[in-house]
Amino acid sequence: DTGVSQDPRHKITKRGQNVTFRCDPISEHNRLYWYRQTLGQGPEFLTYFQNEAQLEKSRLLSDRFSAERPKGSFSTLEIQRTEQGDSAMYLCASSLLNGGTTDTQYFGPGTRLTVL
Amino acid sequence: DQQVKQNSPSLSVQEGRISILNCDYTNSMFDYFLWYKKYPAEGPTFLISISSIKDKNEDGRFTVFLNKSAKHLSLHIVPSQPGDSAVYFCAASNYGGSQGNLIFGKGTKLSVKP
Numbered sequence: 001d002t003g004v005s006q007d008p009r010h011k012i013t014k015r016g017q018n019v020t021f022r023c024d025p026i027s028e029h030n031r032l033y034w035y036r037q038t039l040g041q042g043p044e045f046l047t048y049f050q051n052e053a054q055l056e057k058s059r060l061l062s063d064r065f066s067a068e069r070p071k072g073s074f075s076t077l078e079i080q081r082t083e084q085g086d087s088a089m090y091l092c093a094s095s096l097l098n099g100g101t102t103d104t105q106y107f108g109p110g111t112r113l114t115v116l
Numbered sequence: 117d118q119q120v121k122q123n124s125p126s127l128s129v130q131e132g133r134i135s136i137l138n139c140d141y142t143n144s145m146f147d148y149f150l151w152y153k154k155y156p157a158e159g160p161t162f163l164i165s166i167s168s169i170k171d172k173n174e175d176g177r178f179t180v181f182l183n184k185s186a187k188h189l190s191l192h193i194v195p196s197q198p199g200d201s202a203v204y205f206c207a208a209s210n211y212g213g214s215q216g217n218l219i220f221g222k223g224t225k226l227s228v229k230p
Contacts, residue, residue: 004159033216042120042205042220043160056216091159102148102167103209105218107159 002027004108006092012114013082020078021111025094032075033105034067035091043091043107049075050097082115089113119143120208122221131230135193139206139221142187146208150218151180151191153202160205164191196228 005024013019025032031050035043046065047057051072060066064082069075079086089112093105121140129135137151147168152160166173166180166189173180179192193200203225207218 006159031216040222042207042222043218044220045217048216059217093159102165104150104162104165106162107152109157109159112157 004092004094004106006090006108006111008111009109010112010114012116014116015082015084017082018078018080019082019113020076021090021092021113022074022076023092023094023108024074025092026096026106029094029096029106030072031095031097031103031105032069033093033095034075034077035093035107036061037089037091037110046077079113082113084115087113087115117142118221119146120206120219120221122204122206122224124224125222126225126227128227128229129196131198131228132195135191135196135200135226135228137191137193137204137206137224137226139189139191140187141189141208143208143210143219144187145210146219147211148209149180149182149189150207150209151178152205152207153200154205154223155202163204193226196226198228198230201226201228 007022033048034046037043049069064080067077089110091110093107095105150165151163154160182189203223206221
């Protein structure tokens with residue numbers, strides 16, 4: 001059983017550097033989501049894709065954040081010119097929306113970003 | 117403005133007893149609710165969900181109750197086991213989740229003592 005996988009699990013970077021995270025969804029899932037979680041908070045929605053189309057990106061935290069899912073399979077989340085406030089856990093989730101009435105998201109293990 | 121609230125940051129329960137975790141929401145458009153469990157350094161794990169057309173859903177030791185008039189849901193774990201110790205998140209969405217984003221509460225840390 002291959003669930004959602006994320007790489008890397010941990011990333012330490014210096015302020016001002018660019019970072020990119022990868023997410024591989026559950027293989028038959030057509031939807032992929034990115035969330036951010038900071039200490040003491042629940043996950044905060046950032047963006048999501050249905051197949052390769054990015055259907056919502058207004059919640060991305062700033063124009064330094066971008067996401068892609070070029071072939072409708074894996075996705076990348078890039079943060080440019082990182083700031084210390086970007087330090088957080090970045091979570092990816094996937095789901096299969098197949099015409100049913102509900103859509104359940106399954107999460108990966110997350111990427112812990114530390115910006116020094 | 118928190119649309120999903122978990123007002124108890126922590127809960128401690130004896131092994132074998134019932135754990136009750138509570139969640140309140142403010143948006144009457146929410147129609148699909150989920151509970152996730154999270155261990156440290158791991159992603160949230162889906163536990164159980166409920167649609168607003170129901171008031172109860174059971175899966176083994178886990179039962180979720182929904183009171184739409186009070187905008188309140190609860191997760192019951194019976195019997196509680198030490199392995200249930202984790203942070204539990206309540207999440208909500210509208211249109212059954214088909215619009216994409218889940219709104220999460222801040223979580224309740226459950227400790228089950230042997």
